[in-house]
Amino acid sequence: MSKLEELKLELKNLGQEYAKIKTLRESERKAFGEQVNRRKQELLARIKALEEEASSAKVSPIDITAPFAENAKPFTEATGTKHPLTVELDHVAEIYRQMGFNVIEARQLDDEFHMFDSLNFPAGHPARDGYDTFRTTEGFIPPAHTSTMQYRALTRFRDHLEKYGQIAVVVPGRVFRNEDVDATHEHTFYQCEGVFVSKTATLGQLLATWKNFFETYYGQTLNIKTQPGFFPFTEPSLEFQIEKPASLGGKGDGWLEMGGCGMIHPNVLKTAGIDPEVYKGFAWGGGIDRLVMLKYGINDVRYFESGKLEFLKEF
Ligand code: DAH
Numbered sequence: 001m002s003k004l005e006e007l008k009l010e011l012k013n014l015g016q017e018y019a020k021i022k023t024l025r026e027s028e029r030k031a032f033g034e035q036v037n038r039r040k041q042e043l044l045a046r047i048k049a050l051e052e053e054a055s056s057a058k059v060s061p062i063d064i065t066a067p068f069a070e071n072a073k074p075f076t077e078a079t080g081t082k083h084p085l086t087v088e089l090d091h092v093a094e095i096y097r098q099m100g101f102n103v104i105e106a107r108q109l110d111d112e113f114h115m116f117d118s119l120n121f122p123a124g125h126p127a128r129d130g131y132d133t134f135r136t137t138e139g140f141i142p143p144a145h146t147s148t149m150q151y152r153a154l155t156r157f158r159d160h161l162e163k164y165g166q167i168a169v170v171v172p173g174r175v176f177r178n179e180d181v182d183a184t185h186e187h188t189f190y191q192c193e194g195v196f197v198s199k200t201a202t203l204g205q206l207l208a209t210w211k212n213f214f215e216t217y218y219g220q221t222l223n224i225k226t227q228p229g230f231f232p233f234t235e236p237s238l239e240f241q242i243e244k245p246a247s248l249g250g251k252g253d254g255w256l257e258m259g260g261c262g263m264i265h266p267n268v269l270k271t272a273g274i275d276p277e278v279y280k281g282f283a284w285g286g287g288i289d290r291l292v293m294l295k296y297g298i299n300d301v302r303y304f305e306s307g308k309l310e311f312l313k314e315f
Contacts, residue, residue, distance in 0.1 A: 003245045004050045011043045050203040084315040085190060085304055089172050092192055095168040095216045101194070102157060106173020109136075110143045118151035119233040120267040127232055132177040142176040146193035146285055147233060149173065150264075153195045154272035154281075163278065172288065183300045189289035197264070197274065197281035203236070206261055206282035212242060214258070218233065219243040225255055234262025234283060248294055256294070258298070259286020 001009075018035045039286040042172050052185055067172055081098045093103045143149075153169040160167050171193040189282050196209070223243040231237040244250025261284030266276035274281075289301050298304075303311045 002052070004047065005051070007043055007047050011047065012279075013129040016039055022267065026262055038150075038210055043166035056128060057212060074250045081312070081315060083312065084292060084296070085288065085302075088188060088295070089192075089288060090108065092170070092213075092217065092291075093170065093172055095213055096194070098190075099212065099302060101170045104153065104156070104171050106143060106146045106149045106168060106171050106175075106191075106193070108142060110141050112139070112141060114148040114151055116140045117270050118268065120265045120271075121232045125232070132180050132314055134176050141276065143173065145175055145176050146171050146173045147231075147283070149193055150195055150233065150254070150268060150283060151272050153193075154197065154269070154274060159261050161197065161274070166196065166201075167281070168196050170194045181302060183302065186289065186301045186305060188241045188305055189301065189307055191259075192252060192284055193283070193285040195264070195281065195283050197279050198268070199208070199279055201280040201282050202262075203263060203282065206263070207240075210258075210284050211242075218247065218295070220247060222250070229260050231260055232261060233265050233268050234238045234260075235265045240284065240286070245294075248297075256290075261283060261285070 003258075014036060016034075020038075021033055093179050097103055102265055115131075115133065116128050117123075131196060133144045134142045136142075141148075149171040153171060154167060155167055157167045172190060173193070174188065175191050176188055179187065181187055194209070196205070207224065207226070211222065214224075222245060225241040226238040227241070229237040229239040238261050240261050241255040242258055244253055244254035244256055246252075262282065264281035264283050269276040269279060269281060292298065293301060
């Protein structure tokens with residue numbers, strides 16, 4: 001029973017005390033009556049006080065149609081800000097949007113088919129072990145790269161080939177790898193995947209597309225370099241490097257590895273229901289955390305997932 005309920009019960013019971021007056025001797029009646037009355041006044045006052053307190057503590061209903069309530073708190077440091085990776089992921093998506101790409105978000109739990117089979121990893125191939133994938137006891141896979149979204153991007157936008165003559169999609173997403181964590185390795189990080197398909201897609205367009213993205217992101221022209229790579233889902237496959245941007249202390253002599261890319265393997269197109277005899281595609285994918293670390297001079301990738309307020313308050 002709450003204090004308020006207790007007091008109300010006592011007030012109710014006080015009625016019986018009045019009835020007792022008649023049973024008392026004449027000389028005792030006055031004093032007893034006064035005593036009961038005093039208690040009654042006391043109880044009424046305390047009940048009133050408690051009821052007022054309770055009603056003022058009640059939250060007034062929110063009018064969601066009001067743009068700003070008069071007493072609304074302004075957004076301050078104390079209300080928080082967007083995480084630097086969220087801000088940069090939005091920025092990355094916006095650049096690609098302006099280049100004409102659709103943007104879809106990656107999943108955070110996936111399966112063997114999207115992680116490997118749809119990407120032309122042969123069953124039992126050692127390349128399946130190269131991604132340090134986590135697995136749930138039910139056999140699901142938290143994606144180790146955003147390439148898991150290639151099949152979904154291709155099938156979801158397949159009708160664009162007829163309608164617009166091309167598929168153009170980028171997929172930012174969170175990825176997970178079971179590896180040792182240090183200043184440059186996190187088990188949880190972000191990538192952005194790109195997929196483009198048309199009848200005339202070329203490797204030159206791939207390089208120009210990704211170069212253009214980096215130049216827009218860093219706000220300056222950049223040299224690029226590629227090296228042969230290997231990914232089962234592209235043929236040929238390349239590793240993509242950019243020159244360290246001058247605004248970040250580069251002098252045209254340092255190269256930064258930004259990710260992998262290549263012409264989409266015919267088997268990947270075929271699995272997604274696209275005829276590789278008619279259409280060609282290119283794909284690319286790279287880390288976002290490194291991009292952001294470079295931009296802001298952040299020297300430890302672990303800060304991103306640490307929840308450290310001193311770090312987050314700088315953004
Ligand atoms: N998914 C690869 C990785 O995380 C990077 C990559 C390589 C993405 C080639 C692509 C690609 O789209 O075509 O290592």
